[in-house]
Amino acid sequence: MRPRGHLSGRRWKENRVSRISVRGFAVASATAVTTVGAVVGVAAGGEQQSSSDPIEATAADSTLLADIPAGQQAVAQTASLTQQADVQSTAADAEAKKSAEEAARKQAAQDAKAKKAAADKAAAEKLAKEREAKKKQELASRSASRDSSAFPIKASYTTAEVQAMARQMIPGDQFQCFSNIVDHESGWNYQATNPSSGSYGLVQALPASKMASAGADWKTNPATQIKWGLGYMNDRYGSPCEAWSFWQANNYY
Structure with missing residues (x-):
């Protein structure tokens, strides 16, 4: 009979695998990784001697990553959302700039059209005045x-x-x-x-x-x-x- 509180080999492995699988999410956050480094330093008691067993070191590291507090995981999620927001904001700014440039182009075309119409009208009025003056001159010439x-x-x-x-x-x-x-x-x-x-x-x-x-x-x-x-x-x-x-x-x- 196994003592109470002692996990069976299978349950211990499942728990260990579950903890190791969390590592992928923890590594996604630079803030979380930094925190993990601090936690590892504390757990080692300031000792600089690394484990001679790679498997044990990995298991220990994975266990510590799995133990990252939920608050730090939220920080990683917040960083990802912030990055998405920045990308969306940049795209919105580009679209707004494009719309403003298109509106400016259309306005410039309308202004040019109105300016040409005004110039044509002024030219027509000038021509009419010149014709009238010529007609009067001709009439005066005939009278003379x-x-x-x-x-x-x-x-x-x-x-x-x-x-x-x-x-x-x-x-x-x-x-x-x-x-x-x-x-x-x-x-x-x-x-x-x-x-x-x-x-x-x-x-x-x-x-x-x-x-x-x-x-x-x-x-x-x-x-x-x-x-x-x-x-x-x-x-x-x-x-x-x-x-x-x-x-x-x-x-x-």
Whole structure:
């Protein structure tokens, strides 16, 4: 009969193996290992002589590792969790940085688009102003063209003479358009009369008396009719060419 309190060989081995298996977890913690070293030093009573039996030394060491307090095991677990948290935090920081860079890129693209739109608008407004100024300049130039009073008064005028007057009174880039209208309206006959409507002259003014605003001799002086016709086209359509465009679409102006 074995004395009480004495473990059988099998139970002693199971207990010993159980204690040794704990070693793997204990070694995972640097803090625990350091503590184990301290415990070993105390257990050895300060003796520096190592065991001559490797198996006994290992068994003793394993037993001591198995006896590490639960608090120190918690330290090892805490260290592992802290490391995981650090990794997750680093990944979150990288993702946040990436998101911020993407947002900045999108904002820069939007700013560039808005800047371009503003520049295009300013350029369009500038172009419109330049065109308006050019148009006014052209109108002023036309007004400064040779006046009807500069031509000598004659009893009658040939078609060539009437056309020569028109060339001197109308800007070069507008003459052909003016000529196209006169060709269709009167055939350059300054005395042409429409019997049904009463329109009269080179540009077939209706009523004919409107041409008196350009001169009292509107009935007999083609230069006076040209002056009135040019003024009418400029005021109503902007230029003889604009008047000709309207005429082509409507067969009148």
